[in-house]
Amino acid sequence: MSECRKLLIIGVTISIVFVVVGSVWLSLSSETLEEIARSFGASESYVWPPPVPNYEIPGLEGNVVASITVGLVSTLIILGITYFVGRSLRSQKDSLKE
Amino acid sequence: MHISDGYLDLSICAIMYGLTGIFWIFAFRKTRNILNERQVPLMATLTAMFFAAQMMNYPVIGGTTAHLLGGPILAFTLGPYLGLISMTIILLIQALLFGDGGITTFGANVWNMGAVGVFIPYIVYVLAFRTTRSRSWILFGVFLGALIGDVLAAVFAGIELGLSTLTFPYSVPIAVAAMAIHHFVMGIGEGVVTVIIVSTLWKTRPDLLGLPKVAPRWMGDWQSLLKLQEDIRNERM
Numbered sequence: 001m002s003e004c005r006k007l008l009i010i011g012v013t014i015s016i017v018f019v020v021v022g023s024v025w026l027s028l029s030s031e032t033l034e035e036i037a038r039s040f041g042a043s044e045s046y047v048w049p050p051p052v053p054n055y056e057i058p059g060l061e062g063n064v065v066a067s068i069t070v071g072l073v074s075t076l077i078i079l080g081i082t083y084f085v086g087r088s089l090r091s092q093k094d095s096l097k098e
Numbered sequence: 099m100h101i102s103d104g105y106l107d108l109s110i111c112a113i114m115y116g117l118t119g120i121f122w123i124f125a126f127r128k129t130r131n132i133l134n135e136r137q138v139p140l141m142a143t144l145t146a147m148f149f150a151a152q153m154m155n156y157p158v159i160g161g162t163t164a165h166l167l168g169g170p171i172l173a174f175t176l177g178p179y180l181g182l183i184s185m186t187i188i189l190l191i192q193a194l195l196f197g198d199g200g201i202t203t204f205g206a207n208v209w210n211m212g213a214v215g216v217f218i219p220y221i222v223y224v225l226a227f228r229t230t231r232s233r234s235w236i237l238f239g240v241f242l243g244a245l246i247g248d249v250l251a252a253v254f255a256g257i258e259l260g261l262s263t264l265t266f267p268y269s270v271p272i273a274v275a276a277m278a279i280h281h282f283v284m285g286i287g288e289g290v291v292t293v294i295i296v297s298t299l300w301k302t303r304p305d306l307l308g309l310p311k312v313a314p315r316w317m318g319d320w321q322s323l324l325k326l327q328e329d330i331r332n333e334r335m
Contacts, residue, residue, distance in 0.1 A: 003136065004136075004139040007139050007140060007143055008139055008142070008143055010143070011142075011143030011144070011146060011147050012143075012146070014147055014150075015146050015147050015149075015150035016150075018147065018150035018151050018153060018154055019150045019153060021154055022150065022151075022153030022154035022155070023153065026153075026154040026155050026156055026163075031099070031100065031162065031163065031164075032099075032158070032162045032164065032277070032280040032281065032284075033099055033100070033101060033255060033259075033277065034102070035162050036259075036273070036276045036277065036280075037102075037105050037259065037266070043104060044102035044103060044104045044105060044200070045102075045103055045104035046102075046103055046197055046200075047103045047200060047201045047202055048103075048193075048194065048197075048201050049197075050193075050194065050195055050196050050197035051195060052195050052196050053196065053197045054196065054197065054198075055153065055196050055198075071150065071153055074149070074191065074195060074196075075146050075149055075150045076146070077191065078145055078146045078149045078187060078188065078191055079142050079143070079145070079146035080142075081187055081191070082141055082142040082145040082146065082184065082187050083138060083139065083141075083142035085183065085187065086133065086137070086138035086139075086141050086142060087138055089126070089129050089130050089133050090133050090135070090138055092130045
């Protein structure tokens with residue numbers, strides 16, 4: 001198995017563990033900054049309405065399976081985007097050499 | 099530590115976009131020159147892993163929760179410029195898809211967690227290598243870098259909030275103190291996890307720590323740092 005594929009498999013496996021643990025046991029989020037901002041009277045106002053607010057599909061709030069699915073799909077999206085960005089930067093390097 | 103839309107004055111948002119923009123330009127320009135074939139999958143994997151890690155919220159003080167930022171590990175494995183690009187991608191997806199962070203505050207969030215949260219740990223890591231050959235002290239430098247990086251990122255967030263007088267009716271010292279105290283506790287957690295990951299990589303996959311680092315020239319020649327790292331590792335074996 002190539003080094004690249006091995007690395008991706010290990011990374012995706014660890015990410016799946018993080019997503020499952022994060023969705024099932026450690027999902028409650030109460031960020032310090034939000035608490036402080038609220039206590040000081042500031043309130044958030046979305047400029048762009050997010051399609052999946054607070055990592056929960058509208059209508060399926062509190063559904064663990066939906067949260068895990070959202071976490072896994074978004075992790076794969078991030079993996080794909082970053083790989084694409086990395087490859088693009090690499091190809092620019094190659095074209096600069098030529 | 100994600101600042102949502104509506105928390106910062108638009109003038110502060112514009113300034114933070116400007117400051118972060120300078121880092122983005124340097125990061126993309128420098129990265130093109132040094133990025134190698136092995137770093138692309140590593141970058142993608144680590145970015146996905148720390149996005150997933152940020153979904154795990156653990157309780158800290160005052161009923162609030164915290165999560166790993168991941169900036170220090172990104173800096174130590176990829177170098178600060180590539181680490182900044184990784185963190186930018188994480189924050190962009192979080193803001194666009196999940197409303198975690200904001201669009202107007204995106205520059206500020208990347209500055210806090212991507213520039214400060216990645217560059218500061220890297221600077222402390224390099225200083226540790228340059229000042230000692232003791233493995234324990236270098237790992238202490240890793241811990242200290244992660245801790246200072248987290249606290250300084252929080253301090254910057256406090257300054258941005260404190261300067262946003264239209265939306266935030268409290269002074270800079272109050273906002274900074276509130277943020278720094280809470281994030282000191284989180285920084286200790288980040289530091290401990292970072293030391294565990296770095297010492298594990300050092301023993302099992304030192305090649306991942308030894309990849310070319312995309313760093314500003316004034317931070318030093320990474321090849322001599324890698325040689326130092328290898329020497330220290332060999333002395334211990």
